[in-house]
Amino acid sequence: xxxxxxxxxxxxxxxxxxxxxxxxxxxxxxxxxxxxxxxxxxxxxxxxxxxxxxxxxxxxxxxxxxxxxxxxxxxxxxxxxxxxxxxxxxxxxxxxxxxxxxxxxxxxxxxxxxxxxxxxxxxxxxxxxxxxxxxxxxxxxxxxxxxxxxxxxxxxxxxxxxxxxxxxxxxxxxxxxxxxxxxxxxxxxxxxxxxxxxxxxxxxxxxxxxxxxxxxxxxxxxxxxxxxxxxxxxxxxxxxxxxxxxxxxxxxxxxxxxxxxxxxxxxxxxxxxxxxxxxxxxxxxxxxxxxxxxxxxxxxxxxxxxxxxxxxxxxxxxxxxxxxxxxxxxxxxxxxxxxx
Numbered sequence: 001x002x003x004x005x006x007x008x009x010x011x012x013x014x015x016x017x018x019x020x021x022x023x024x025x026x027x028x029x030x031x032x033x034x035x036x037x038x039x040x041x042x043x044x045x046x047x048x049x050x051x052x053x054x055x056x057x058x059x060x061x062x063x064x065x066x067x068x069x070x071x072x073x074x075x076x077x078x079x080x081x082x083x084x085x086x087x088x089x090x091x092x093x094x095x096x097x098x099x100x101x102x103x104x105x106x107x108x109x110x111x112x113x114x115x116x117x118x119x120x121x122x123x124x125x126x127x128x129x130x131x132x133x134x135x136x137x138x139x140x141x142x143x144x145x146x147x148x149x150x151x152x153x154x155x156x157x158x159x160x161x162x163x164x165x166x167x168x169x170x171x172x173x174x175x176x177x178x179x180x181x182x183x184x185x186x187x188x189x190x191x192x193x194x195x196x197x198x199x200x201x202x203x204x205x206x207x208x209x210x211x212x213x214x215x216x217x218x219x220x221x222x223x224x225x226x227x228x229x230x231x232x233x234x235x236x237x238x239x240x241x242x243x244x245x246x247x248x249x250x251x252x253x254x255x256x257x258x259x260x261x262x263x264x265x266x267x268x269x270x271x272x273x274x275x276x277x278x279x280x281x282x283x284x285x286x287x288x289x290x291x292x293x294x295x296x297x298x299x300x301x302x303x304x305x306x307x308x309x310x311x312x313x314x315x316x317x318x319x320x321x322x323x324x325x326x327x328x329x330x331x332x333x334x335x336x337x338x339x340x
Contacts, residue, residue, distance in 0.1 A: 001070065001155055001184070001253050002095070002110055005103030005276055006268040009166035013272075016162065017108035023116060024089055027082040032333045036218035039083060040330030042209070045231045046075055047087045047326035048319035051094065052239030053194075055289060055315055059247040060186045065255035066247035067187030070155070072118030073147050073195045077127065078202055080213040081119040083330075088115035090325040094318060100284035104276040113158040118151035126150060128214065135210060140199050145192030152188040156180045159253060170261040179256035187252055202227055239315020243289070248302040289314035 005013070050071035057066040071091070075084035089111045095101040102110045130143035160180050164173045203210055205227050212219040249255070254264040268274075285292070290310035 001113060001152075001159060001251070002092075002102035003106040003113075003159060003162070003253070004265065005105040005273045006266040007159075007163045007166065007168060007171075008103070008106045008109060010105065010270070010272045012162055012166045013105035013108060015108075016106075016112055020089070020108040020111045020116075023085060023112070023120075027085045028329075028333055030082040031086065031330075034082075034216060034218060036212075037330075038219050038221060039079065039212075040327055041228060042219075042224060043079060043083055043087050043330050044323040044327040045228050045235070046078060047090050047322040049231045049235040049238070050075065050087070051091050051318050051322040052235040052243070052315050054091070054095075055239055055243040055246060055311075055318075057246040057249070057251060058190060059249055060183065060252075063183065063186070063255065064249055065183055065252055066249040067184070067190060067252050068246075069191055069194055070114050070118070070148075070152060072114055073122065073127065073144060073151055073191070074198050076119045076123035076213075077144075077195070077199050078209055078213055080216055081123055084123075085115045085119045086329055087326050088119070090329065091322050094322045094325060096280070097283045098285060098321060099289055099314060099318060100280050100287040101289070103273075104280055105272060109158070109162050113155040113162075117154040117158070118147070121154065122147045122151040133214070135203060135207070137200055137203075140203060141196045144196035144199055145189070148192035148195050149185060149188035152184045152191060153181060156184040156252070168266065170263070170266060171257065172260070175260045176256060179259050180252070183252040183255060201230070205230075235319045236316065239319050240312045243311050243315045244305040244307050246306070248304065248306070286310065286314045286317065289318075 008016075050069070053069040053071060055068070057068045059066050072084065072088055075087050078084075079087065092102060092107060092111050092114065096104055096107050096110075127143040127147040130146065131139045157177065157180070160173065160177045163171050163176065199210070206222065206224055208222050209219060209224065209227065211217075250258060250264050257266070258264045281287075290308060291313075
């Protein structure tokens, strides 16, 4: 559900940049007030895990489409909404700058759609109401499933509104929304099951992590090495190897665009789009999660699994970069609190 710049007008992109920047500032303020320095490693490792997980597209049967994990619910449940939003922003910034996944103008939209809805709407108003103060495996499963579905439905609807407000006539509201919502319902079911599995593991290993996130209290000097180790290993395996098995089918957004307009990608010749594309071309050293090609390749039938060293390097490097960004954010907030 990563939007490209061609879907967004400069006005809509600018408004969403401002809204997202405001949410980042607000989240940073709340995290600084919490003063939970021991959460920083968990933020970094979860960021790396979500980055790697988003590389694995899974096929949606009988549609010719695919989906990937969003990860907002996992982050919110394990970190709380404020740290979760900052980590999601870290993931998407790294993807846009270094891997050309999602446009720079659309970055504010992407962070908002994938971060705001699960972190600030679904987690407090739906997931916590279902799970309550005494989690059980059944409650976590139900809350994760419903939460992921609603979060993706809201995010998909956000994409439709942002596109329509941008005046993209090739994607009329009625047709686009009729295609976007059902396909992301299917994707949401898979995300809900994955979310439940990850959260259940952490809950069984260290239930204090969920309690701290739920009540916005520090995790303190709790020993979470086992949780961190498992998440690091999962990130390495997902980014380094499981990414080979990603579906080659277009994702839900591309599929809905194709069914609506006959194109998986729209072209734009606006100066803002062209300028930002030029910047992204320079910063993305592993575009599309692979090594840069000196010459365009001829069309070939996709091979599955797509064993590729470029994909593996992208998964590992991207995970490390996301971990570093999330940790630097956490450390920066700690230093500001100490200075104050």
